[in-house]
Amino acid sequence: xxxxxxxxxxxxxxxxxxxxxxxxxxxxxxxxxxxxxxxxxxxxxxxxxxxxxxxxxxxxxxxxxxxxxxxxxxxxxxxxxxxxxxxxxxxxxxxxxxxxxxxxxxxxxxxxxxxxxxxxxxxxxxxxxxxxxxxxxx
Numbered sequence: 001x002x003x004x005x006x007x008x009x010x011x012x013x014x015x016x017x018x019x020x021x022x023x024x025x026x027x028x029x030x031x032x033x034x035x036x037x038x039x040x041x042x043x044x045x046x047x048x049x050x051x052x053x054x055x056x057x058x059x060x061x062x063x064x065x066x067x068x069x070x071x072x073x074x075x076x077x078x079x080x081x082x083x084x085x086x087x088x089x090x091x092x093x094x095x096x097x098x099x100x101x102x103x104x105x106x107x108x109x110x111x112x113x114x115x116x117x118x119x120x121x122x123x124x125x126x127x128x129x130x131x132x133x134x135x136x137x138x
Contacts, residue, residue: 027069028097029060029090030107031078033135037097037105049138060106060132061086069106072097082108085130105135 038048063069064086071091073079079092085108099105111129 026100027063027067027104027106028099029064029069029071029073029082030097030105031073031075031082032109033105033107033133037099038137039098039100051134051136051138053134055132055134057085057108057130057132059134060108063106063134064088078110099135099137101137103137105133107133107135109133 065088071079071093072095073082073090073092074094076092079090082090097105109131111131
């Protein structure tokens with residue numbers, strides 16, 4: 001008897017959800033992630049369960065193509081660059097993000113450190129490597 005092949009991480013996540021029809025679930029597209037995005041006082045004194053999986057950009061594109069999402073990309077230049085990479089208009093939207101239980105985040109982060117604070121230049125963004133993550137508040 002042959003063993004079933006292991007499922008990839010994406011196949012193990014129930015992404016076939018439409019948050020537009022379920023007010024309890026939101027999928028965000030982000031260019032950063034911080035613990036400050038966790039619902040305040042949701043689990044004070046307790047461990048807060050999150051699933052964080054590093055994925056390829058193609059995985060993020062697949063999820064974007066199949067799901068409703070809210071762009072919370074906080075810099076216009078980054079939104080423009082992501083639009084070109086993803087092949088879909090990504091809206092610049094500097095907003096407060098609060099991940100509640102069940103919410104998911106698609107995170108594309110330029111992996112770059114600069115000597116200056118503030119928004120990256122177009123050239124810095126173009127030259128930057130990117131790291132992609134899918135994060136779910138369990």
